Amino acid sequence: MGIDxxxxxxxxxxxxxxxxxxxxxxVAARPxxxxxxLAWLHGFGPVLVAVEDCxxxxxxxxxxxxxxxxxVVRVHTRLMAGARRSARERGKSDPIDAEAVARVALREPDLPKACLDGPSRDIKLLVDHRRTLVAQRTAIGNKLRWFLHELDPELAVASRGLRRLCVLDHLAHALMQHRGTLAAIAAELVADCRRLSERINALESQIRRLVTTRAPHLLAIPGCGVLSAAVIIGEAADATRFVSKAAFARFNGTAPIPVWSGNKVRVRLNRGGNRTVNHALxxxxxxxVRGDSEGATYFAKQLTVGKTKTEALRLLRRRxxxxxxxxxxxxxxDLDQPRNSQPPTPISLAA
Structure with missing residues (x-):
């Protein structure tokens, strides 16, 4: 059953x-x-429901x-293009798209499964909200820097300084010495930056509490901080919906794309997949690579066998x-069974 x-x-x-x-x-998109x-589906007996991933x-x-x-499985929009091109009925309509979704589900056995919302959805909402607030603070900070330079070049702020509440307090005190519309707007922008920074810090604390409770094994990976773990949890949702590590790699874009014919086997960089998770990885x-871990050792090993830094980093990202x-x-x-008091067992990179 395909659903558009x-x-x-x-x-x-x-x-x-x-x-x-x-x-x-x-049917109407209402209860x-x-x-x-659901009553219509019941007449077909057991069915596999495929939904366009929106x-x-x-x-x-x-x-x-x-x-x-x-x-229920989810079908990415890109997979439907080939199904529509191969169909006898030309054009694009809701029934054509729904049929394409169903045909993709027939030919692709490893599609990600849908699952009910849980703690991962809450983490994703908080991460997305934080990202929006950070973008707002960045836009306000860019405008504020120009105003400060016009008022007094001595009020220059260091890179990332507008994230610090003490710096914002210093700017607010300094702007009190200036008069005029420009100074008033700059003071308002400083107040906005402070309000956003306080909210962002509160969100980070809330995210840290949720991730620490839900993903101790993920946080045990060297280089994986709270925000990176939160992004991965929120985007991947339930990991059991991926049938293998290869399916997860295709989801996040770290699996290379084969581009060979004949005896010479070649692959190219996969620029698809979930780019948010790809960036976190x-x-x-x-x-x-910057620290002292198995990843740094693996990276150095790839360099010794002739890989470039970019190629070695791509291989490490897949690992x-x-x-x-x-x-x-x-x-x-761990979530599916009663928690015990033992710390998480480290997972070897070579496993």
């Missing part, structure tokens, strides 16, 4: 194991429409499907991805 979700409607298309369309239904769709549109419908006992790898996947599974297993 929208803000106001959801279109469902049923296909048989050969990909032939059997029936279709369009009454969800009940109608969680901001289908999250409530996915929850209703999961609570009703249906198996990159920062973990960079931190490991970090595998280790993160194992840590996520270990943390999920």
């Amino acid at each position: 979700g929208h803000k106001n409607t959801h279109t469902l298309v049923a296909v048989d194991p050969l990909g032939k369309r059997l029936a279709e239904l369009t 009454a429409g969800h009940l109608k769709a 969680r901001h549109l289908t999250r409530r419908f996915e929850a209703d499907l999961l609570n009703s006992g249906h198996a 990159h920062m973990i790898a960079v931190t490991q 970090v991805s595998d280790r993160v996947y194992r840590a996520l599974l270990a943390d999920q297993a």
Whole structure:
């Protein structure tokens, strides 16, 4: 069963194991429409439900499907293009897209599974909210720096200085010595920066408490800080929805793409996948290279065999991805059983 979700409607298309369309239904994206769709699905017996991966549109419908006992997988939008091109019916419509979703689910056995929202959703919401506030503070800080330079070049602030409350207090005191509209606006911007910084610090404390409780194995990985762990948890959700470490690597974009024919085997960089998780893995790898850890040893080994720094870092990032996947599974297993007082067992990079 393929589902193409929208803000106001959801279109469902049923296909048989050969990909032939059997029936279709369009319902309102409201609780009454969800009940109608569930009753319609019940007439087909056990089905695999495939949903286009637009969680901001289908999250409530996915929850209703999961609570009703249906198996739900998510299909990335990029995978639907090939299915639409190979279809006999030309064009683009909600039924065509829903049918493409269903056909992708037939040919791709390792699609990520949907799961009910849990603590990982709360972490993701907090991380996204913090990222928005940081972007607002950066925009305000950029404007404030120009105003300070115009008022008094001696009021120059060091890089990242506007994150520190003591620096903001010093600026607020200094601006009291100036008069005029420019000084008044600059003082207001300083107050805005302080308010945002206090809120960002509070969010970081809240995120730290949640991540420390939920992901001790992930935090035990060298180079993995609280914010990187929070990003990975929030984006990956339940790690058990990935069937293997290779599937997780494809999800985060660390799995290379094969581009070879004949006897010479070659791969190229994968620029797809979840770039937010990919960036978090990159920062973990960079931190490991700078420190004294297994990652630094592996990086140095790759350099000795002729790899460039960029190639060695990409290889290390894939190794970090595998280790993160194992840590996520270990943390999920701890959540599924009563916690004990023993510290988490370190996970070897070579495992």
